[in-house]
Amino acid sequence: VEVINRIAAGEIIQRPANALKELIENSLDAKSTNIQITVKNGGLKLLQIQDNGTGIRKEDFEILCERFTTSKLREFEDLHKLITYGFRGEALASISHIAHLTVTSKTKNDICAYQASFVDGKLQGVPKPTAGNQGTIITVEDLFYNMTVRKKALRSPAEEYQKISEVVCKYAIHNSSVGFALKKSGGNNDVRTPVNSTQIENIKIIYGNAIARELIEFSLTNEPFKFKLKGFITNVNYSTKKFQFLLFINNRLVDCHGLKKCIDQVYSTYLPNNAHSFVYLSLELDPGDLDVNIHPTKHEVRFLNEDQIIETIATALETKLLGSNN
Ligand code: ADP
Ligand code: MG
Incomplete structure (x- = not known):
């Protein structure tokens, strides 16, 4: 069963940029106004996204990576809309099958953040209290660690970083009111757009x-x-x-x-x-x-x-x- 889950996850997430796209959409769904992305080795070693959105409640950690589980159901009165928007709760589940996934999150009402890691869809232990601001940090490490062939096929971290950068730039233009930043771990921002910018301004910054x-x-x-x-x-x-x-x-x-x-x-x-x-x-x-x-x-x-x-x-x-x- 684990192999089947892994293969399915690998179909959904073909390369780091695909994972990042899903994570950015989650941050946008959580009404974030600031999204920061940090990458190591083209996203294969580390892909981290930090947002200042609504956060995830401690009690929701348990089901976060269960397939077909989504918190977005209640927002949509109509099942048809739900299906077509693709809110199927598969992104985090998939990532947990092919990478080491850690989630750190704080909601407005919590006094501290909580952190937990996930393996093959399952929460490991209980969420631990930790310091943190409101919002969510999703840390994806060693993507495709258990998919040797895929890992070998993605030989060029530079090319993966380029794809990641394209995804960030495009979302930054489309969502110009949200501030985006992208950097390599330990480096300076390669992409940075301000909060409450305009689409034209962001096109100027980026292109x-x-x-x-x-x-x-x-x-x-x-x-x-x-x-x-x-x-x-x-x-x-x-x-x-x-x-x-x-x-x-x-x-x-x-x-x-x-x-x-x-x-x-x-x-x-x-x-x-x-x-x-x-x-x-x-x-x-x-x-x-x-x-x-x-x-x-x-x-x-x-x-x-x-x-x-x-x-x-x-x-x-x-x-x-x-x-x-x-
Ligand atoms: P979906 O987006 O289809 O609901 P995901 O697997 O992408 O499924 O995410 C599962 C759930 O995790 C979401 O429904 C949401 O409740 C929560 N979640 C994921 N990322 C974030 C985030 N950045 N901020 C707040 N909640 C999040
Ligand atoms: Mg999602």
Whole structure:
């Protein structure tokens, strides 16, 4: 059974950046306004995230890493929404099967923080009182320690750190009111955005002024397919940077190959030589229209009327790019 749990966990968490994405979403769900991430060896040795959110009550530690257990159920009146948002309580459980997991947390009403570690989904001993501020510290050590093949496949800590950094940067732009910081253990911050910043300001901090000063607001509301789109695009090439594509659907960072391909096409017609541009899109769909059969932690999403919605977005993007040129 343990092997099966481990394999399942390894499917959900393929690399350190996947684990971090889940942890950031948990911190955001806990209404944090400050999120600090510390990394050692590309997240394989250490991946730690500290937030100032609501915290976890001592009595909830017991069930924290039980699969399909979530505290977020009560917030959603409607089961459909629950499923589509992917609140299935699998992230921490999965991490505990493939890493050494320690949780330190303090709620507003507790006089001290509590700390405990988890192995294979189970709380070890009882949570111990410790010093700490309100919020939660999740410490993930020796990721994939019990998955030799996976560990060998992820040979480059630098590449894993790059992926981690991309995840942090994208969330920092999407959630600009939250302050984010990322550093290597013992080092200085490589990424830092202030609390209560704006999306444009954070794009400037992260991608530089050359991109920030060219940003064009791009928004769209569509009645027939019930979607809303907001974001920023640019209409110039940055030959020194690769194409930056940030896509959030219902506030989750996702991949959508169909949409990416279409946007690539629009840009390669509009900027024929080398379409290195910047596109940040936040798409809001009716939660019921997202495909519930795709596992929530899988990054690729499917949704109802996908082709038509992609087509509508691509057409609007083209119009916007052409219009921006006059
Ligand atoms: P889910 O997010 O789907 O509920 P997770 O496995 O990601 O499942 O987290 C399990 C539970 O642990 C959450 O429902 C939440 O109650 C609690 N939790 C995890 N991370 C945090 C955090 N940073 N702050 C407060 N609570 C947290
Ligand atoms: Mg979660």
